[in-house]
Amino acid sequence: MDATLNGARIHYERSGTGFPVLFIHAGIADSRMWAPQAAAFAKRFDMIRPDLRGFGDTALPPAPYSGIADLVALLDHLRIDRAHVVGCSMGGTLALDLALEHPQRVERLVLIASGVSGSNLGAADAALFTEIEEADKAGDMDAVNQAEVRLWVDGPRRREGSAPRSVRELVLDMNGRSLHTDWSSAESRPIDRPAIKRLGEIAAPTLVIVGDEDLPHCLANADLITSKIAGSRKVIIEDAAHLPSLERPEEFNRILLDFLTS
Numbered sequence: 001m002d003a004t005l006n007g008a009r010i011h012y013e014r015s016g017t018g019f020p021v022l023f024i025h026a027g028i029a030d031s032r033m034w035a036p037q038a039a040a041f042a043k044r045f046d047m048i049r050p051d052l053r054g055f056g057d058t059a060l061p062p063a064p065y066s067g068i069a070d071l072v073a074l075l076d077h078l079r080i081d082r083a084h085v086v087g088c089s090m091g092g093t094l095a096l097d098l099a100l101e102h103p104q105r106v107e108r109l110v111l112i113a114s115g116v117s118g119s120n121l122g123a124a125d126a127a128l129f130t131e132i133e134e135a136d137k138a139g140d141m142d143a144v145n146q147a148e149v150r151l152w153v154d155g156p157r158r159r160e161g162s163a164p165r166s167v168r169e170l171v172l173d174m175n176g177r178s179l180h181t182d183w184s185s186a187e188s189r190p191i192d193r194p195a196i197k198r199l200g201e202i203a204a205p206t207l208v209i210v211g212d213e214d215l216p217h218c219l220a221n222a223d224l225i226t227s228k229i230a231g232s233r234k235v236i237i238e239d240a241a242h243l244p245s246l247e248r249p250e251e252f253n254r255i256l257l258d259f260l261t262s
Helices: 031-041 067-077 090-101 121-137 141-154 165-179 216-228 249-261
Strands: 002-005 008-015 019-024 045-050 083-088 106-112 206-211 233-237
Touching: 002 067, 008 031, 008 067, 019 031, 019 067, 019 090, 031 045, 031 165, 031 249, 045 067, 067 090, 083 090, 090 106, 106 249, 121 141, 121 216, 141 165, 206 216, 206 249, 216 233, 233 249
Parallel strands: 019 045, 019 083, 083 106, 106 206, 206 233
Antiparallel strands: 002 008, 008 045
């Protein structure tokens, strides 16, 4: 499905019936990363899975934009006042910002390998990105894609190919599409006051999920978030890297369902 929102054509998938759940994908993915959850929960929830601007089948018009404003516009378009919000990585950063800027729209918050706007924890992992940066300087987007999948999907400590082949192939396709987007054509506007200074304002019940084979700064982010959001809880999924919802879907779905229905 497509909707024109804030001057952009936004693609989204919607399935199931019940209380709405907004799923926000990672920066190496698109809405297809949530296929295992859509299949598992369609009888219990209204599953909304957008492609963010420049990802999947959503356009990236050459103009400044706000990812938060797009998500709010999508909820308004679908006549959804309040939803559970699930975000992974970059999508977790947006989910946090959405909960801060529009707390009345967020019933429960689930953050998977989440970033935190305003945080510089990722600087500690700079050395892990050398191969990606060299491929990018050479203009070899296929090599960038392969290196990013090795780092994010297999994880920095596991051997190449550790993640299931089907997961690696899906991410190579999802990430490969966005790597050919001209990101210089549009500027993403951040929120005025970043989340790093405001985590204590989050009032929605919050679950933090992270794979034990993820990058060190993602594990640090998970600790930071749970230390600052009152009542939040962290769950570690073993033998999973940055996308535990794809690597360990049965375990992930059980954890998510328990939280959303408790």
